[in-house]
Structure formats: C-alpha cells, structure tokens
Amino acid sequence: MRNPLRSEADAFRFVLLTLVYFGLIVIGSLISTWVGLGVFVVLTVGAAWWVFRALVH
Amino acid sequence: MSAAAEAHEHHGPPPIHYSSRVSPAILGMFLFIASEIMLFGSFFTVYFFDRVVNKPFGGQWPPPPFQRPVFVAGVNTLILVTSSFTMHWAGSSIKKGNRAGLRAGLLLTFLLGLTFLLTQIIEYHRIGFNTSDTSFAATFFGLTGLHGAHVFVGLTILGVMTVRAFRGHFSPEHHQGVELGGIYWHFVDVMWIVVYVTVYLL
Numbered sequence: 001m002r003n004p005l006r007s008e009a010d011a012f013r014f015v016l017l018t019l020v021y022f023g024l025i026v027i028g029s030l031i032s033t034w035v036g037l038g039v040f041v042v043l044t045v046g047a048a049w050w051v052f053r054a055l056v057h
Numbered sequence: 058m059s060a061a062a063e064a065h066e067h068h069g070p071p072p073i074h075y076s077s078r079v080s081p082a083i084l085g086m087f088l089f090i091a092s093e094i095m096l097f098g099s100f101f102t103v104y105f106f107d108r109v110v111n112k113p114f115g116g117q118w119p120p121p122p123f124q125r126p127v128f129v130a131g132v133n134t135l136i137l138v139t140s141s142f143t144m145h146w147a148g149s150s151i152k153k154g155n156r157a158g159l160r161a162g163l164l165l166t167f168l169l170g171l172t173f174l175l176t177q178i179i180e181y182h183r184i185g186f187n188t189s190d191t192s193f194a195a196t197f198f199g200l201t202g203l204h205g206a207h208v209f210v211g212l213t214i215l216g217v218m219t220v221r222a223f224r225g226h227f228s229p230e231h232h233q234g235v236e237l238g239g240i241y242w243h244f245v246d247v248m249w250i251v252v253y254v255t256v257y258l259l
Contacts, residue, residue, distance in 0.1 A: 005087050006079065008148040008239030015141045018247045022254045029259055036259070 021047070086237050090244050093207070097248055100203055104196045104256065111192055119193050126180050130257045133176050134249065140169035141246045147222075148239045151232045159227060159235070163219040166242065170212050177205050197256060204245070204252050211245045214238045 005011050021043055029036025079087070108118055119125060147162025181198075188198045218238045221227065227235055 005090060005240050005244070006083060008145065008236045008243070011240045011243035012141060012145040012148075015138070015243050015246050015250075018250050019138065022250055026254060026258055 080233075082233055082237060083240075086240055090240070093244065093248075097203065097251075100196075100200050101251075101255070104200055107192045107196050119197075120191065123186060123191075123193055125197070125257050126184060127257050129176065129180050130253055133173050133180075134253045136169050136173045136176070137246050137249050140166045140173070141243055143169060144239050144242050148232075148235055151222075151227050151235055152229055154229045156222070156225070156227070160219070160222045163215060163222050163235075167212060167215045167219050170208055170215060170242075174205060174208050174212065177201065177208075200252055200256055204249055207245050207248065211238075211242050214241060 005014065024043060025036055025040050028039030073081075075081070111120075143162050143165040145162075147159050147166060150156070150158025150162055186194045188195050215238060218234055221234060
C-alpha cells in the first residue's frame with residue numbers, strides 16, 4: 001500500500017478524499033441522524049476494506 | 058597503509074545506510090504527523106466524552122445559550138481548502154520548472170492561511186464566551202485553538218518556504234523543502250475539515 005503522505009501530491013489527494021468522506025457524512029446527517037450514521041459506517045467500513053485489500057496485495 | 062586500505066579510503070562520515078524505502082526526511086515528517094494525529098485524537102476524545110456524558114439540557118448540543126459561528130467557520134473552511142489547491146499548484150509548478158508558479162502558489166497559500174488565522178482570532182473576540190464558561194467552551198477553544206496553533210506553525214514554515222522560493226533555492230531536482238512543507242500544510246487542512254465537521258456541524 002502506498003503511504004498517503006509520501007509526497008505533497010499524495011497528501012493533496014488525501015485532502016480531497018477527506019473532503020468527500022466528511023461531505024457525504026454531513027449530507028447524510030442533514031437528511032437524518034441515522035442516515036448520517038449509516039453513511040459514516042458504510043464509508044468507514046469501505047475505507048477499512050480498501051486499506052486491508054491494499055495491504056494484502 | 059596497505060593498497061586495499063588505500064583503495065577503500067573514504068573522506069568524511071560513512072555513507073548513510075537507509076533501512077527504509079522512504080527517504081529519512083519524508084519518514085520524519087510522517088512520524089511527526091502520526092504523533093500529531095495522536096495529540097488531536099486525545100483532544101477529540103475529551104470533546105466526545107464531554108458531548109456524550111454531559112447532557113444537562115436534554116441532549117441539546119451545544120448547551121444553551123452557546124452558539125457556534127458556523128457560517129464564519131464555513132467561510133474559513135473554504136479559505137483553507139483553497140489554500141491546499143494553491144499549495145498543490147506551487148508543488149506541481151516547481152516539478153515542471155515553473156518558478157513563477159511556485160512563488161505565486163506559495164505566496165497565495167501563505168496569504169490564505171494568514172486570512173484564516175486572523176479570521177479565527179477575530180471570531181474568538183466576538184464569540185461571546187470564554188474558556189472558563191462550561192466544559193463545552195473549554196473543549197471548543199481547546200480543539201480550535203490547537204488547530205490554530207498548527208496553522209501558526211504552518212504559516213512559519215510557509216513563510217520560510219516563500220522566502221527561499223523568491224531567493225531561487227528550489228529547482229525541479231531539489232525541492233524537498235516544498236514537498237515537506239506541503240505535506241504538513243495538507244495535514245493541517247485535513248485536521249480542520251475534521252474539526253469543522255465534528256465541532257461546528259454535527
């Protein structure tokens with residue numbers, strides 16, 4: 001797995017990913033607290049799965 | 058001295074042995090940021106503990122009569138996110154040998170960061186409560202103040218980088234100073250996104 005802070009360009013991509021992650025959670029929580037929680041769980045599990053896959057391969 | 062010893066004669070310190078694929082400077086910055094994440098983590102733990110355990114007003118957050126300056130902080134968020142774009146522009150420019158782009162990008166990033174910090178200081182004066190007014194106020198100022206301190210450090214680094222850029226210290230081959238400063242600035246931006254969403258919006 002590539003370190004997300006290996007270079008300035010990688011860190012910038014990490015900023016954009018963080019924006020998308022929290023943006024979706026905020027949009028979900030504006031609809032309802034439970035939707036926001038659901039979005040948080042789905043995104044976090046998805047991110048964890050992606051990191052795990054990247055580490056294994 | 059034998060012939061073999063003469064052949065291996067080496068002046069100065071021994072060559073550096075790299076035990077990692079990452080350069081020492083990048084690894085150092087990575088470890089520093091890891092320690093910073095732990096520091097922010099401890100502050101967030103206090104904040105969430107206070108938010109979950111302290112529910113004196115039926116779970117209302119923030120507890121009345123406190124109001125968070127959501128709009129001003131939102132504008133500040135836009136300013137800081139924009140500064141990440143200008144920082145990336147500066148980093149990309151020097152890789153292509155565009156020194157004017159590097160200088161403009163760094164100067165803009167510095168000015169945007171300074172605007173963010175000054176806006177936050179002005180907002181502190183207008184907010185209407187202080188650190189000693191309940192645990193909410195203490196955690197609010199603790200988290201936003203901790204981030205503000207990081208912006209100040211980032212501005213100091215950016216200031217040095219900008220001066221060096223104007224003196225022509227960076228080139229497409231040698232620009233590690235821009236890389237390291239850029240990584241730190243993006244980290245500060247990421248932390249603000251987390252602080253803004255958790256403290257101001259949710």
